[in-house]
Amino acid sequence: EAAASAQKYGAAINEVINSTADWTRLGYSLDDSKVLSDATTLMQRIGDNMTQESSSEGLISTLRGFQMEADEVGKIVDEVNEIANTQPIDTAGIFEGLSRSASSMSAANNTLEETISLITAANSVVQDPASVGTAFKTISMRIRGKLRAQQAEMLVPLPLKTKVA
Helix, strand or coil: CHHHHHHHHCCCHHHHHHHHHHHHHCCCCHHHHHHHHHHHHHHHHHCCCCCHHHHHHHHHHHHHHCCCCHHHHHHHHHHHHHHHHHCCCCHHHHHHHHHHHHHHHHHCCCCHHHHHHHHHHHHHHHCCHHHHHHHHHHHHHHHHHHHHHHHHHHHCCCCCCCCCC
């Protein structure tokens, strides 16, 4: 199966085998690892400035950050590829921003699509996906902290006024 996958994407067999092994070591089943390895190899081939390693890292951080299942990897590939082909950011830049912000943005109830859109829009001005990703991580953490503080204030009963004799 690795040979067929390698031929399909024009990759070396050892790259496909190593990628499958990497996904398996992360705890995915062999069937899921094959799907994820195919997606990794595809991202490397169609993505701008992508290596097998950066493709794998980008997919891992996005899957884990947004708590997605292995069978949803196609959604990530499609979304990232479409944006990279139509907007002023490359695949590597999108994954750089996502790797720094995915889990925080997910915790702040942002979707993958919203997060990619925010990264893309901010990067069109700043032209530094790493800084953009870090900024969104920081912003989402601060907003969540403020919301928690407000919720805590609302739950704390007001002290009763007592007369001092």
